[in-house]
Amino acid sequence: MQNDNAKFKIEFNKRLIRFSLEAIKLCQEVRKDRNLWTLADQLIRSATSIGANVTEAKASSSKLDYLKFFQIALKSANETKYWLILVYESSPNLKKQSDQLLKEVEEIANIIGSAVLTMKGKK
Secondary structure, eight states, rough: OOOHHHHHHHHHHHHHHHHHHHHHHHHHHTSSGGHHHHHHHHHHHHHHHHHHHHHHHHOOSHHHHHHHHHHHHHHHHHHHHHHHHHHHHHGGGHHHHHHHHHHHHHHHHHHHHHHHHHHHOOO
């Protein structure tokens, strides 16, 4: 059981890195429209914040601190959904890419949300 948990954590961190890189790649396309530069900046910040906060949780000094980093990661995931919806709605040529990332961030948010509930003892 412990081995499966460790393996899941490693795979989840890899997934967060892949997600961040795909979001950055999408933003390179979004930035081709000068009017959307701010949107691209915000999307990069929120998308990369998810993995950064999950990684930061590893160095927590307490369980409460660990939980707080996961809560911040969840908030960043929810913010990322908003920015991806804006990309989807404003850039017809990027609908497929933004929709794929939106589905991925929803799954990531569900995983993090489940972890938060477990840590709070509500699951």
